[in-house]
Amino acid sequence: MQTRSAHASVDAFDDEVGRDLRSWYRRNMRPLPWREPRTTPWEVLVSEVMSQQTPVARVIPSWRAWMEKWPTPSDLAAAPKDEVLRMWGKLGYPRRALRLRECAIDITDNHGGEVPDDVETLLALPGVGDYTARAVAAFAFSKRTPVVDINVRRVLRRYRQGTFLPGTAKRADLAEVEKILPADDATAAETSVALMELGALVCKVTPDCESCPIASTCAWVAAGSPEPEEHEVHAAKRRVQKFEGTDRQVRGLLLDVLRAAHSPVEQAALDAVWSDDAQRSRALFSLLEDGLAEQTETGLFRLPS
DSSP, X not given: OOXXXXXXXXXXXXXXXXXXXXXXXXXXXXXXXXXXXXXXXXXXXXXXXXXXXXXHHHHHHHHHHHHHHOOSHHHHHTSOHHHHHHHHTTSSOTHHHHHHHXXXXXXXXXXTTSOOOSHHHHHTSTTOOHHHHHHHHHHHHOOOOOOOOHHHHHHHIIIIIOOSSOOSOOTHHHHHHHHHSOSSHHHHHHHHHHHHHHHHHTSSSSOOGGGXXXXXXXXXXXXXXXXXXXXXXXXXXXXXXXXXXXXXXXXXHHHHHHHHOSSOBOHHHHHTTOSOHHHHHHHHHHHHHTTSOEEOTTSOEEOOO
């Protein structure tokens, strides 16, 4: 663990702390393909959408295949829906795939095929929420804008507030992170990604404070690294989403059948993947309602065309 004067502030994110953090990031950052030089804003946007609630290790091969097939928004905009869903594969939350296609259409039709560079315009794109808009502005265009995900919240809560677990997201988090960022756009953008990487690699649920480049000015460390309150632990456990036996799992199994089929399938093919009739019917109806499946006039099922 790096040390500094015991009188160093635990409230301010000063220039020296920022330099330490960015230096650590350059030495330790994961070699993610969308961080490589000459990565386009579109490639960054796709990586951010794919990485929502999905481990990075699972995203990388899908992202590479996706960018090889549809390297520009106009390429994806022209793709059939069923092909898009097949390419999305097992990434989960497949509505993201169709929303990304809608986003590509909007960029192609209304922005000359170029991803916009400001947060407000990005927010107007289909499927782009507050986090994604800010991430694209910062990481693709080096804009000074706070980017807050669960990793950044963990660092923020410990470093600034002395709290072990991040708790729920708050609008005030953006303002708190913005206070940390340097005035220069490019330096602020690097600080944003460094904070995120610190939360992903070091300031985890079980933190590795010995490896932390800013531990000497961390409020939680200064407080003696207190354990979380019991109510915090229970709240964190409640936020962990169960998957086995849920409608999400059944939806995924039904989609697997449709993705693997080269022509519309009979109801029996779907019935075979889950024994609970009521749950299976509910899951199938939700796929139809979400536009992830279609029923033909003859009663067969397929991916949307």
